[in-house]
Amino acid sequence: MTIADLDFQTLRLSEPAANVALLTLNRPDRFNAMTPRMFTELEQAATVLNDDDALRVLVITGAGKAFCSGYDLAEADKLPELGAIGMLDLQERAARAMLAVRNVRVPVIAAVNGPAAGGGLALALQADIRIAAPEATFVPAMVRVGLSIGDLGVSWLLPRLIGPARASEIAFTGRDVDAAEAERIGLVNALSRPGELMNDVLALAEKIINNSPGGVQLTKRAIHANLEVGSYAAALELENRGQALLTRTKDMPEALAAFRERRRPVFRGE
Template sequence: MYEALEITRDGSVATIWMNRPQRHNAFDAALIAELTQAFTQLGADDEIRIVILAGRGKSFSAGGDLNWMKAAGEAGFEANLADAGKLAQMFRILAEMPKPTIARVHGAALGGGMGLASACDICVASTQASFITSEVRLGIIPAVISPYVLRAIGMRQASRYFLTAERIDAAKALQIGLVHEVAEAETLDAAIDDLISALLKGGPQAQAAAKRLIRNVAGKMMGDALAQETAHNIAALRMNAEAREGLSAFLDKRAPAWINRTGSDDV
């Protein structure tokens, strides 16, 4: 059903492979539409617990296809805005997917590719990976990806890399918080498997709630309102069936039901 994507499933883990290797998995309107559809469908699929985003070929993603961006810039403002809106929607759907997401970055993640890596919950990179917000070299800015990159590296680092468009190697990406873990190319998938094993032990509803919690709490100052909001969150969550099962399983010294639901979750 997809022309620019390949989706593979291993039990409750789905991997979305961007499959435009000849274009270094650069965005165009078709790829943006397919990614939006894939993120939406997998986010709503109760059989899927974890989504991995990866790229075929030499690069993870080279960001926006230059011909597509040039054509968008030459269109009228309304058409240009609509095009940008579809890109922004795609990133938001990825960032707010109600299940854990992992970026598997094996090569270059440029511009929007760095945005994809930042929009995922976890980023694991090969030692051969590199990142860059290259937009200023094209006379534009990393506007659509900025909320996700800023979330990953903070304002101070963004103040440097948004302006200089310097290439960030894997070691530097780890240092500034863009990447959670760096592995040699031959052990990249093993590192991701370790994360999958850890993630599958968590309750799926709790993980979705944890993602919402991060978005809701980040940037807020501590005070009575925030304390009340967080108390409400935990009180409501403790009453649902998943929480009751998790607490009972811990006290009974057994695995909770969500681990034994499928063979792939038996970790």
């Protein structure tokens, strides 16, 4: 299956620069609210993009004024009718979508252009890097509607980004976090100037693309894996294997030659 085979109704895919895919949540009239269809399309898109050898960076953003307002309230009215197993099926479909995004082998950047609420916050957290527009807000609204922050990976990811005490305060109160605070506490990597979000994201993507494809991918794999391993020894073992593999590639001797010759390396991902 390729992207051309997919019939997106809730997403839009484009290529704003060479080797960069831009995946846009495309329900601006509903502030890009999530639906079961969107969960399915997110999983499909991430899975297919992950097989694209030319892809070096994936950017996710929202159409219009919002990044993603969370689960669509029009769909939420149907939830009580699903029953326990039906609700579990929906929850697992959503979780698979988040995991597929997180597991894309190249760096994923969330360009947070507006409110990221509930499941929208969860989606932003799946990215490796978050860049925010001044109008971005982060809304852990789960407790406001009788649900838990333990949703779509938020309870695991948020404390690792901003620390357990600060994550607890935000999660228990369900308060909004504006873009300036998000940058200050490390929820986002950087805050863009008005109108400069996509330019800043693409400039960051270019810096990533200038490096060895294999090195970047195994760096991401090591970071993700070492967030979960239980010991320093296990982390070292993982790192040792990654470095051993990378010294077998053609890109490493090219990088060394370029350094000696004081030129820019030409990486081929081989």
